[in-house]
Amino acid sequence: MLTIENLHASIAGKEILKGINLTVGKGEVHAIMGPNGSGKSTLSNVLVGHPAYTVTEGSVTFCGKDLLAMAPEDRSHEGIFLSFQYPVEIPGVSMVNFMRTAVNEQRAYRGLQPLSANEFLKLMREKRALVGLDSKLANRSVNEGFSGGEKKRNEIYQMAMLEPLLSILDETDSGLDIDALRIVAEGVNKLHTRENSIIVITHYQRLLNYIHPDVVHVLYEGRIVKTAGPELALELEERGYDWIKEG
């Protein structure tokens, strides 16, 4: 589904990613772990086309297409979703208007008719129930005045609405208490099928107690320095990152 080869990327002239190689297959869950500043968030931002980052070398192929050649909105239409580490507040833009525009733009890209108002509201209700998002939040402006937990839950709700092929969860666990973490993780698990893939970016092992990865990678200084099964996450939790830095 996703093939990253020798990816180099920089921000403001400073190279952060120094040759990433990563392949994610259909239905797989990959965890990317690593200490602060190792390039985890840069990787997720580069994959969704954030304008602040420049790709200097390498390639990314998504479902056979050159991902790096696409505009951010087209990457979304092709099925890539980023659950933001810091979801943005958009005062004055209602969740309903925002989601309806997003869903219908995706449908237009795929040659489908826009949903009618009734169909759309039905879809919203259905997905809201799936991830347990309060109906009051769905009537407010996008993320405005939401608590940390509500924002993260809203990300998963948007993921449910857009049904992506590849979801990148960028530190979805940050700022969540244990209960919120469990609810958000359960939402993600409900949405995971054999057809879609997930990349979980996290510092800690605790999220991986709920979202079980098939593969765990360690990112350090812009490169993937270790790849193994889920047991690697436990080992990192126990031993920290130092042994990898030294190795």
Added chain:
Amino acid sequence: MEKLLKDLENGAGVYSWGDGILHLKVPAGVKLSKPVYLTQLLGENDPSEDKQSIVFYLGPGSEADVVITDRTVADRPFHITRQLTGEFADDATLRLYLLQEQGTQTIWENTINFNVFGHFTLGTLCLGGGNITNRIQLFNGAEGATADVFGLNIASGTQQVTNAVTVTHRAPHCRDRELFKQILDGEAVGRFEGLVQVNPQCPGADSQQTSRNICLSRTARAYAQPQLIIDTDDVRCSHGATVGQLDEDALFYMQQRGIPRHEARLLLLSAFLNEVIDKVTIDGLRERLRMMADARLRGDLNHCVACGVCKKD
């Protein structure tokens, strides 16, 4: 319309429309059940220079909504000056909306002058024009009088729009609000000059001036000058002004959800104006305004969507 005519029979009335003066009277205690719409279309054969005046007579306890639309339908210069003034009795309520849909060769100067003894709401809604000046001078003259002034301005090219608002509190416990929002593109210039003056022996004054501006180009200019002169203790007066660009983080967030950048921009710009549009209390006008602002923001600069007068190119 029938209801309006009935209202007029009940005593509300247009007196005369001569020498460029329109008299509009709402007698004591009469509450007009529907808005009065006054629309002026300036066409090829109308004089290019004109002085006009609208005089209101609002009796005690009367209430009216008045919507004045001025639209040019000929692509040539106009220079119009207009006075809006009148008598505003105790507890009278006037909600006045000025819709400005003019061509880029139009110079328009409104002078709005009222002694408010009741409740006055004024919206200046500028969707087009060459050089527009709204000079607004209000005196809150009776205890508890309120003045609520707001405006939106979408300007591009070399358009210039000025809203100069002076509110003077002459009695205790009066309230005023000024909220102006501008979206400026090209080399457009938008000005908000606000002055709130609280005279001596006017405690309890409650005032708030707000000017918010988005410049879409490096050459657009927004000037905000909210000022206060306070000669009484025990007042609550605040002012705020911002000039900025669209939030890049919000734009990218929306793009990541599949909303193309130009649509995302429109969503943010509409959201920015909504706070002002929501202050319009006439449902139909509010919806039409939303539609027109949207069309204007989409670049349909000189035409409004709901208008059958001018043909779309």
